[in-house]
Amino acid sequence: MKRHLLYAGLLWIILTAIGEYAAFNAKFFTAGAAAEAVIVDDAFRLLMLLGTPVFTFVLAGLVYSVLAFRARSESIEDGPPIRSSRTVTWLWLVITSGLAIFIFFNPGVKGLNELNANPNADLVVQVQARKWAWKLTYPEYNVTIEDASELVLPVNRRVKFEITSADVIHAFWVPAFRMKIDAMPGQTNVLYITPNQLSASSQNDFNLRVQCAELCGTGHARMRAQVRVVEQSEFEAWLAGQ
Ligand SMILES: [Cu+2]
Known part of the structure; x- marks a missing residue:
């Protein structure tokens, strides 16, 4: 033994x-x-x-x-009973x-x-999921983007995402941010994210994109938007162009 x-x-x-x-x-x-x-x-x-x-x-x-303790060929008997040990x-x-x-x-x-824990944020982004697109609103700037193909964020700013859905349950997920939360009709879920790296100029990074992570129908896999993290000045220029 x-x-x-x-x-x-x-x-x-x-x-x-x-x-x-x-x-x-x-x-x-x-x-x-x-x-x-x-x-x-x-x-x-x-x-x-x-x-x-x-x-x-x-x-x-x-x-x-x-x-x-495997059975030997000469024996087909059960082994000795096992007693539990307190x-x-x-x-x-x-x-x-x-x-x-x-x-x-x-x-x-x-x-x-x-x-x-910290409810302070430098920027609010409202996210409304629906079959099968993301609607993004920057309420402080009066900018709304239907069917967003990209989510533009300033670097090193704490962003509060207020996430909801217009129809079924979706999920907001950006792999490189490691953050994911359900987008639910009739409810607003909150995520705080502080992007700390500028995106490389080459796009189509599957880690750095919003991807629906809750199977929501035939368009589920296509329900995504590239994330672009830029300097504050570039972010403001982009907002002004919307
Ligand atoms: Cu979805």
């Missing part, structure tokens, strides 16, 4: 080392383009780091048991509950607070 625990434990440590190395170093996504993206990416990485030892614990137990049960309960409670507060409550 001691020997089995030792081997399974070693397997757990090795798998955990490999998993943590990957979780630390893997590039899960392409580069973010908003201040909020850092918070989301850090949260994702923390969850990977915390989840890896739990995953490899189960994997090590499973893989080791399959190899060490210690193991309690340890499992306490450790995994502790982890769940920890991530509820960090990155859960802490991260949401960082994203949403």
Whole structure:
């Protein structure tokens, strides 16, 4: 028994080392383009780091048991019954509950607070989704764009998006900003985003575009608008031209 625990434990440590190395170093996504993206990416990485030892614990137990306790050809009898261990049960309960409670507060409550607590914004953009287009309004500038082909934003300004829908449930999503929220009829959902990188001049970046992320009918996949992040002066010039 001691020997089995030792081997399974070693397997757990090795798998955990490999998993943590990957979780630390893997590039899960392409580069973010908003201040909020850092918070989301850090949260994702923390969850990977915390989840890896739990995953490899189960994997090590499973893989080791399959190899060490497999039926030998000369025996088709059941193995000896497994008795539960109170210690193991309690340890499992306490450790995994502790982890769940920890991530509820960090990155859960802490991260949401960082994203949403500050109600100040430099710019408001109202977004109305419908089948199958985005209508964008800059209320402070009296500019409305029906069927927007692009969303133009000033760099390093905190933008408050007020998102709703004219018909069914859609979802506002910009991958490079890491932010996504449902667009629902009769309700306004709010997202704060601070783009912190100018868009490259080459367009058609599928990471940097508004994409509907809630299946809403035949035009769903085409329901998108390129995001263009520009300097404040260029932004104002663009507004004036609308
Ligand atoms: Cu949609």
